[in-house]
Amino acid sequence: MTVESAIPEHLRTGRTRHRRIPDDFAPPYPSFVARSSTAVRQVVMAYLGIQFRGERPPLAVLDAAFAAVDGPGHHDRARVDGPDGTTEVVSIAYWDDPAAFDRWFAAHRESWLGDAVRDGHGRWAEIIRPTVEEHETLFSSPDRAEGVAVLADGMSGEVQEHAYWGGMRDRIPLSQTDPMAPSGEPVVESGGGRVRVRPGSGLCLIRSGQDWTATEGDERAMYLRDVEPVLRAGMDFLRDEGRAIGCYANRYATVVEDGEPVDRSFGMSWWRSLDALERWAESHPTHVAIFGAAMKYLMAMGPAARLRLYHEVSVATADEQCFEYVDCVPGTGLMG
Amino acid sequence: MTVESAIPEHLRTGRTRHRRIPDDFAPPYPSFVARSSTAVRQVVMAYLGIQFRGERPPLAVLDAAFAAVDGPGHHDRARVDGPDGTTEVVSIAYWDDPAAFDRWFAAHRESWLGDAVRDGHGRWAEIIRPTVEEHETLFSSPDRAEGVAVLADGMSGEVQEHAYWGGMRDRIPLSQTDPMAPSGEPVVESGGGRVRVRPGSGLCLIRSGQDWTATEGDERAMYLRDVEPVLRAGMDFLRDEGRAIGCYANRYATVVEDGEPVDRSFGMSWWRSLDALERWAESHPTHVAIFGAAMKYLMAMGPAARLRLYHEVSVATADEQCFEYVDCVPGTGLMG
Incomplete structure (x- = not known):
């Protein structure tokens, strides 16, 4: 089996930094990455959250905005239950043309974050726009795109840079020449129930998802009994104690479709x-516990495993970020 | 707490390859490395094994050789019980002067491997002589040297390059400029019950040890019940199935002193x-299971843990190696 580099040909550059693997590295199992058109130079990932207790507020205005001209190429929605009894519904929208996003945001920003729509619910936007050099994806199977990959032309063949620590970095094209070191500390500006945050350069976002839709019987039971609780414990740790290790915020979300939870989840977290x-x-x-549980599960299931895993990881410079919170409870996102 | 580089100042060079950590990396727990005199340029690590069933053959001749002029600066001895009912007693001897070793080996080689001493027991020598650029050590506490570190002047302060994957490589001075890629495949020459093996360049040796002498009560029980069996399973896997992943040989050994096993063990393995x-x-x-078990144990014990861990890792070019087996059972060491 030949493998290809996760870094597409048009983004390969003369290296000043080495990969962690030798050129003949053969990963022990297959993984795939999204392949975008070479015309795509930068994407926008917009997480738009509403925070409430009890009944979910209507999202018809946002849905209409998504459907309007210059709307996102893809969006999905997920629910996060907070420890304080608040719930967040997060709509995640993706654009592969920052100019289209800018036009869209100019037209619809006020309908999401403006003073006129303040109704006591918390509303927020966490938006980054990484270049194609600044993000990567990874999929355990090539048959179902999620997240930013839905915008892509398709999936790669089996890639080489995975199944080792450091593969994530090695898949990001910028790693060929740049350590992606952070600089600056987050600046928080607040007043009148509105908080804007400017994190430093090098800010990192991971969305890491699980899809157990296709699992059945023993596999399903094993996932829900042996893997999911360990994953949840790790997500809770990052949410509650992550700041000491550079995790600014973590949400463990269940995907909802037509308002109902489905058998898909993801963690999303912001890192220094x-x-x-x-x-x-x-x-x-x-x-390590999550990794161990997942590995045990995947070893037990072998190639028959029907659990799908994916992630997308981005780094962003200071001018590629926008964080704004309106009427949110303390500690929401990067407010803290 | 300031940390120092594991690479001593006199071995630092202009880098063409980066470490895996940023310069401000702060390891979450302390570790230490052996510090040798700057006069030491190369060491010799000689594993001398005798293979038998039943009663251990006498080792008085070898002991006398060790005590003779040009003998090793340090040696210890360990026992390995094989799955086929054979036992090996391995004497591990260290020199920090290859010329002294060469004189010693010229004088005593025949008394260990010569035709005149063949008595039906298997005898073998596995010897490498890595330069100081080609090896590293790591200790969980600075108060008790083992292995090659016994030859050193002392221990470092807390070092920076540990507690992450890639630390082992980053501690080897040669990693500053060299990927240490392997080349060549092992060549086996045999005849008349004598086998010589010439592995390729880049051959790697790890000796990774555990010392539970100072543990008591719950800690001791936890080590023996939760950690040791997982370690043993990993060692058995490498011994029996390691070749497919580049592990040529693995021995899981119990240290013996005055002929009796003590509460110290180590795995030693040869890698492509x-x-x-x-x-x-x-x-x-x-x-991953070993790492998970060890981490759980160390988290439970915290700084009170009295288990000591250490390792030494070397890479060697083809001309820094000597492997010879006399009357050994099939599959011994690198014979297979």
Whole structure:
């Protein structure tokens, strides 16, 4: 089986930094990445959250905005239950043309975050626009895109840079020449129930998803009994205690379709840097436990496993970020 | 707490390859490395094994050789029980002067491997002589040297390059400029019950040890019940199935003193390359299980843990190796 580099040909550059693997590295199992048109230079990932207790407020205005001209190429929606009894419904929208996003946001910003729509619910926007050099994806199977990959032309063949620690970094094209070191500390500006946050450069976002729709019987039971609780414990740790290790915020979300939860979930977290994310993933007991549980499960199931896993990871410079919170409870997102 | 680089100042060079950590990386727990005199340029690590069933043959001749002029600066001895009912007693001897070793070996080689001493027991020598650029050590506490570190002047302060995957490579001075890629395949020459093996360049040796002498009560029980069996399973896997992943040989040994086993053990294994060792350590289920068990144990014990851990890792070019087996059972060491 030949493998291809996760870095597409048009983004390969003369290296000043090496990959962690030798050129003949053969990953022990297959994984795939999204392949975008070479015309795509930058994407926008917009997480738009509404915060409430009890009944979910209507989202018809946002849905209409998504359907309007310059709307996102793809969006999905998920629910996060907070420990304080608040719930967030997060709509995640993706554009592969920042100019289209800018026009869209100019037209619809006020309908989401403006003073005129303040109704006591918290509303927020967490938006980054990484270039194609600044993000990567990974999929356990090539047959179902999620997230930013839905915008892409399709999936790669089997890629080489995965199944080792450091693969995430090695899949990001910028890693060929740049350590992606963070700089600056977050600046928080607040007043009148409105909070804007400007994190530093090198801010890192991961959305890491699980899809157990196709699992049945023993596999399903094993996922829900042996893997999911360990994953949840790790997500809770990051939410409650992550700041000490560079995790600014974490949400463990259940995807909803037509308002109902489906058998798909994801963690999304904001990190001070890719490096901080790497360190947690590689050596913190909470993620070592997740990794161990997932590995045990995948070894038990072998190639018959029907659980699908994916993630997308981005780094962003300071001018590629927008964080705004209106009437949100303390500690929401990057407010804290 | 300031940390120092594991690479001593006199071995630092202009880098063409980066470390995996940023310069401000702060390891979450302390570790230490051996510090040798700057006069030391190369060491010799000689594993001398005798293979038998039943009663251990006498080792008085070898002991006398060790005590003779040009003998090793340090040696210890360990026992390995094989799955086929054979036992090996391995004497591990260290020199920090290859010329002294060469004189010693010229004087005593025949008394260990010569035709005149063949008595039906298997005898073998597995010897490498890595330069100081080609090896590293790591200790969980600075108060008790083992292995090659006994030859050193002392221990470092807390070092920076540990507690992340890739630390092992980053501690080897050669990693500053060299990927330490393997080249060549092992060549086996045999005849008349004598086998010589010439592995390729880049061959890698790890000796990774555990010392539970100072543990008591719950800690001791936890180590013996929760950690040791998982470690043993990983060692058995490498011994029986390691070749497919680049592990040529593995022995899980119990240290003996005055002929009696003590509460210290180590795994020693020969790998096609440092890279192959990294891949197993980072992602194979057998080592993920070891790592998970050790982490759970160390988290439970915290700084009160009295288990001591250490390792030494070397890479060697083809001309820094000597492997010879006399009257050994099939599959011994690198014979297979």
